[in-house]
Amino acid sequence: MxxxxxxxxxxxxxxxxxxxxxxxxxxxxxxxxxxxxxxxxxxxxxxxxxxxxxxxxxxxxxxxxxxxxxxxxxxxxxxxxxxxxxxxxxxxxxxxxxxxxxPVYELLGGKARDRVRVYQWIGGDRPADVGDAAEERVEEGLTALKMNATPELRRVDNPAAVEAAVDRVRTVRERVGDEVDIGLDFHGRVAKSMAKRIAEAVEPYEPMFVEEPVLPENNDALPHVANHTTTPIATGERMYSRWDFKEVFEQGTVDVIQPDLSHAGGITEVSKIAAMAEAYDVALAPHCPLGPIALASCFQVDANAPNALIQEQSLGIHYNEGTDELAYLEDPGVFDYEDGAVAVPDGPGLGIEIDEDYVREAAEQDVDWHNPVWRHDDGSVAEW
Known part of the structure; x- marks a missing residue:
């Protein structure tokens, strides 16, 4: 054995x-x-x-x-x-x-698609220069983008904060046209009171979805947000099992779920979550601002899941200063995209070959990443 x-x-x-x-x-x-x-x-x-x-x-x-x-x-x-x-x-x-x-997708039951559409981040943590960045990404062949909706926001903020969020979405829409999708990430940093206002205000520019409009511990507030918009609602990057997702499925207000293959129990668990979502007419768009192994795992599930919609990936994301996911691969071409999509990797296992020598060399560096702690003007801690 x-x-x-x-x-x-x-x-x-x-x-x-x-x-x-x-x-x-x-x-x-x-x-x-x-x-x-x-x-x-x-x-x-x-x-x-x-x-x-x-x-x-x-x-x-x-x-x-x-x-x-x-x-x-x-x-x-x-x-x-x-x-x-x-x-x-x-x-x-x-x-x-x-x-x-x-490939793993064969062991899961085979392919439901040959290509997986991807989106790319623009604008950074405190979104800025989104128009130029959007145009550049579309010129590179992307057909879908995602950006943060706001910087830190007070629980009840002023009209200027709402208009700033609207202006960013308007700018991107005007620069890329109606054939490019724009995901809008509230990042859990927007309280229910403001999520309702902003979701309604940006609706004329037709985002692909509004993501994590409230923190997962406040998922009971999702129906209140949904009542103010027809834009699809997405959530799930901070939900870790099918039991966590059960509530939002039964609630009926979420249109896209975003489990993370490196947070929500891996390929085994996310495959089950995806099947549950399909039964509730909910699409799958795995969260993945991570490395090549996590992304390869996502593509295996995306290939097999009939309800997979689109895939996040970390190329060019604002966290990857000095290193990106391709550097760790023997064949970076496995993640090449054409017309905004990646051909399903068909090599054995996860479909990638890790450059172990590079991994060992990189692991000698001191790595101590932590997300910033943001504060409001009054000194209180803000949601990042």
Whole structure:
């Protein structure tokens, strides 16, 4: 019987954590278990799970391993544990696909599409210069963009703050026309009171969706936002299991879910979340401002899920200073996009080859990324 014999973790720029899993027959699988800004915490969780549940076990029993990692601990769920499970799960699927010489999507049931549409970020944390950036991305071949709706915002802010958000969307729409989609991310930094106002105010410019209009702990407020707009509502990057998503499905106000393949339990769990979403007529658009292993995992699920809509990716994102996801790949061309879409990677496993020498070199750098702590004018902490 083939067994899991060893693993290594690599903290690499700009803010990612890679996991390498080895088996007794020489196979290697890669995963990306990380919470941005909490990589060292997740690293410890991965070590606990690997040492207690995986070493010496058959890597093929992915579902059983997932259940053991999730249910084996009395305390479960949340970003740290689910992200640790996610990265391990990705690596196990990578090994399984390589064992059968097939991409993971074949093991999930085969392709539902040949290409996956992608979008790219513009404008930065405090959105600015969005018009020029939008034009540049469209000239590069993108057909969909996403931008932050606002900088930090007071719980009840003034008309100028609303008009600034409207002006940015208007500017992008006027620069790129009606055939380009514009996702508008509220980033959980907008309170319910302002989310209603801004969602209604930007509606004439027809965003593709408004994302995370309220914090996930305030998902009960989503119907209040939905009552003020016909724009599709998206959420889910800070929801970590099918049980977290159950409420919004039953609520009926969310049109697009955005689980993260490195936060929400990996390929195993997000495939189940996607199937649940399909039953509620909800589209899938996985969150992924992360590295190449997370993105490759997303494409495998996107390929198989009938309700997959579009895929986030981190090329050119404002967090990736000095390093991007392509640098870690033997063949960066696997993520080339044409007409705004990426051909489904069809190599075995996750469909990518990691440049291990580059990973080891990058891991020697000091990586200590944390998101900024924003404050309002009165000194109180603002949502980032």
């Amino acid at each position: 083939t067994t899991i014999t060893d693993y290594e973790l690599f903290e690499v720029p700009p803010r990612w954590l890679f996991l390498k899993v080895e088996t007794s027959d020489g196979a290697v699988g890669w995963g990306e278990p990380v919470v941005e800004g909490r990589s060292k915490t997740v690293e410890t969780a991965v070590e606990e799970l690997m040492d207690n549940y995986l070493l010496g076990e058959d890597p093929a029993d992915i579902e059983d391993h997932w259940q053991a990692m999730y249910r084996g601990g009395f305390y479960r769920g949340g970003p740290v544990l689910m992200s640790a499970i996610a990265g391990i799960d990705q690596a196990l699927w990578d090994i399984k696909g390589k064992h059968f010489g097939a």
